[in-house]
Amino acid sequence: MTILLGFVFTIIIVVGIHELGHYLAARSCNVRVLKFAIGFGAALMSRVDKNGTEWRLGVIPLGGYVQMVMDEKAALELNEVPERSLEGRPRWQRAWIVSAGPLANFVFAMLMFYLAAMLGETGLRARIGEIVPDSPAAIAGFAAGEEIVAVDGTRTLLWSSFYERLFGAIANHDMNVTVQDSSGIEREVILATGRMLPAVLDQGNLLNALGIVPDRSYITLEIDKVVIDSPAEKGGLRAGDVIIAADGMIVDSWEEMTEVIRTHPEQEFQIILARSNQEVEIVVVPEAVDSPVGPQGRLGVIPRVDLEKHSALLVTQRSGPAAALGIAVRRTWELMTTTVRYFFFLVRQEVSTNNLSGPVGIAQIAGQALGLGYYAFLIFLAQISISLGVLNLLPIPVLDGGYLLRYAIEGIMRRDLPDRIVQMAGTVGVVLLIALMVFAVYNDLT
Secondary structure (H helix, E strand, C coil), rough: HHHHHHHHHHHHHHHHHHHHHHHHHHHHHCCCCCEEEEEEEEEEEEEECCCCCCCEEEEEEEEEEEEEECHHHHHHHCCHHHHCCCCCCCHHHHHHHHHHHHHHHHHHHHHHHHHHHCCEEEEEEEEEEEEECHHHHHHHCCCCEEEEEEEECCCCHHHHHHHHHHHHHHHCCCCEEECCCCCCEEEEECCEEEEEEEEHHCCCCCHHHHCEECCCCCCCEEEECCCCCCCCHHCCCCCCCCEEECCEEEECEEEHHHHHHHHHHCCCCCEEEEEEEEEEEECCEEEEEEECCCCCCEEEEHCCCCHHHHHHHHEEEECCHHHHHHHHHHHHHHHHHHHHHHHHHCCCCCHHHHCCHHHHHHHHHHHHHHHHHEEEEEHHHHHHHHHHHHHCCCCCCCCCCHHHHHHHHHHHHHHCHHHHHHHHHHHHHHHHHHHHHHHHHHHHHH
């Protein structure tokens, strides 16, 4: 139910904002709007306002549209003057109406980031637990026990904030990271993210790619739960067991245990554990699960969390009105440019197309974000809104970007393109969009 509610709320809000941008821009140019629709298919709700616009909520929540009087012929059929049609307005006004949808998405995302910064996020401090030898982080000079407090001059206390900045920096620019040791002394470290290949983005955990292991000392080696019918249950593990060794090595942290499990997909290994003051030896075979870097092992155990240590690592990052505005502008711009770069990486096949998500994937993430609370859902709405805005600006016929490209060409030529060319381009655009949707849904299901 949470997944369904999250998806419906997301579509209604984000698509509604996009179409509202088109609607308000059309009204500002005196273009007659016939219909404002969220969703397709039969109408769940519908009403006609005093301006003759039908406001409609469709039963299939997979998009929306604003139907305007398009040309002189349609205007005459409705007893309207040609100037009230979209094609009857000056070309710059048509461009404004078309671009207003994505622009509304970007403004909305900025508002969501602003509210999120004002309300604040509570999360884990960006404290480093370990640095993998010879990794990019080790070469840069990071050290275990330090805390990340700023990136490129912007205060960044949480792992979630650092990860967001990291995503935008890969294959783009080197990060200037400010770290603080246990005595409060700060220093700057240059992380060579700009020299990394875009393919790094295919890895499920960018921190692993850098060789940074967060401080997870609050995760104990005691098993809290065993998943039913999992390899762990079949192997004989029980809640309350304490891991001592795995695959012939003493295990000092849950991170080490996770590494053993991850690197043994469908391969048996021995675990030595403490159970009721006795040492017990068992053999387990982790199941194989797909990941961006290949098959990885999964055992089906949940460790016990030391709540006192976990609470000590929690911190709330909140900003005042002025600072929140600056953060909102920066986050919106960075995510816009990162999304554009990611599309280029996809086209050049520098990152895997397996990262594309369709309705099913978006629904799952929306449900998770809604379940995590207001902050996560605000950030998710901002991210989806920016993605929708950027996607619509792609120069594909039938998308907003396709119309803008057409108007630019016509402006240079000082005449309209022939109807035959416009119709042919529209057909190609529809085919491309259908192919993209089918591929995204296939990714979701596989």
